[in-house]
């Protein structure tokens with residue numbers, strides 16, 4: 001069978017591949033600590049599960065509005081007003097099965113050969129995969145470790161050309177846990193206005209923040225009309241398996257993106273959307289409990305990694321990842337990740353799976369218990385001592 005040429009340009013997300021490798025080792029009896037997959041290990045709050053069950057019982061089990069059911073879109077619009085101070089018409093809201101399809105649909109709707117898209121590197125790999133898929137030019141802007149994994153503003157400006165159509169922003173950031181500052185966001189907004197560029201602002205980790213505040217580019221003057229604001233329920237409410245995400249988009253993008261939904265999944269299951277309404281409206285204490293727990297884990301993993309000779313690790317302000325620098329170990333990050341998995345039963349991801357500027361790093365997700373983190377640190381320390389010997 002000969003596949004289409006475009007398939008050669010579509011990348012992937014290696015966390016799922018490493019998860020499968022780790023599970024294969026577990027099936028052979030190995031004890032593996034999972035630091036590879038990016039999902040909260042908490043259970044979805046009970047009130048949200050109950051809302052889904054109730055909706056199933058009430059018969060919300062059929063096709064529904066492809067753009068998302070009206071009451072959920074109204075809740076999301078209210079949430080935008082509450083969290084970002086922007087007044088959003090629910091007609092600008094689109095609900096999808098997970099937040100990931102928003103990246104897929106909006107990039108497909110916007111970009112083509114001849115266009116350029118700027119994105120942070122290291123990055124959530126789906127951005128680059130999708131830009132390449134459309135035939136547009138992928139233009140990485142390096143996130144600098146010495147800037148707490150932020151970008152250099154002059155460097156960003158130097159990447160803008162008359163063909164730049166899209167800038168992708170992701171804060172808090174996967175894979176580094178870094179956060180952009182208000183001035184960084186303002187700078188991007190100024191560029192977007194001056195050069196008439198659309199911004200895809202991936203804010204899926206907006207509620208998982210330990211220091212500082214979340215700034216949404218959409219709340220800056222006139223930015224709502226040029227921003228695709230992506231967020232969702234997967235991370236905030238530990239709902240990764242439910243597949244529920246959303247975006248607020250400029251009106252011109254709504255019809256084409258809904259058309260892509262109709263051509264692919266038709267709609268997002270309505271009983272899941274009812275659970276989403278409860279997640280937004282119900283008590284939020286599970287979110288703060290989860291974030292407090294993540295903070296303890298972050299502190300433990302950052303301190304532990306910094307005590308291992310040859311490894312240095314910044315203290316991230318958000319999300320649930322660390323991105324330690326392993327360059328002084330003198331071993332390639334892909335080899336180290338392989339070695340850690342196969343010899344020590346610690347599943348991590350090499351930084352290069354998040355773009356070329358991830359070289360010399362590992363990504364560790366600390367969405368696992370303090371006990372597992374302690375065990376993982378001991379195992380990493382033993383392997384590093386072996387490498388040094």
Ligand SMILES: Cc1ncc(COP(=O)(O)O)c(C=O)c1O
Nearest residue numbers: 098099100124174204232234245
């Ligand atoms: C930066 C970023 N954006 C989007 C997503 C997609 O989220 P969802 O699971 O809701 O599709 C992820 C998931 O890991 C992510 O890390």
